[in-house]
Amino acid sequence: MLTINSVRNGIVIDHIKAGHGIKIFNYLGLDNAEYSVALIMNAESKKCGKKDIIKIENNLELDLKVLGFIDPNITIDIIEDEQIKEKIKLKLPEKVENIIKCKNPRCITSVERDLAHVFYLTDEEHGEYRCLYCDETYRVSDM
Structure with missing residues (x-):
């Protein structure tokens, strides 16, 4: 034991x-x-x-x-x-900054290095977030 x-x-x-x-x-x-x-x-x-x-x-x-x-x-x-x-x-936060990095190479965060990576919760049930700038999706399960 x-x-x-x-x-x-x-x-x-x-x-x-x-x-x-x-x-x-x-x-x-x-x-x-x-x-x-x-x-x-x-x-x-x-x-x-x-x-x-x-x-x-x-x-x-x-x-x-x-x-x-x-x-x-x-x-x-x-x-x-x-x-x-x-x-x-705890619960999924509505907004996260600099926790997820946007993987879209055309996103403004790829060019502007000092720009915060901001994602908003769009689907709580599936844990889905979207990039504020380019709408790239990210799921918590991808982590």
Whole structure:
């Protein structure tokens, strides 16, 4: 049996789609952390069968838009004195900037290097975004 202690003060990122925990772990740079971090992969879940969990014994500034874009089903628990102080449920953000790069070679972002890559959510059910400048489509599943 695997035992991971509870977090006294910090963050638990829960309900991550199985196999995607490493993406969030790497995005947050947790491999270089000076504090305790646990990445639990393929844990059993009553809701979704299998899930990943990240436990962080520290309080970090998290970009909820990016995390919601990576996996809109995750929940973030803020822990104080081993109790959940706040639970945050994420969703796909309506607009993302500089998270996705437009792949259309004729898009203005290919020429203007300092121009932000801006995408708007057009289909929440399928996780589809469109480039503000050229309407190139991007699906979250392509990530």
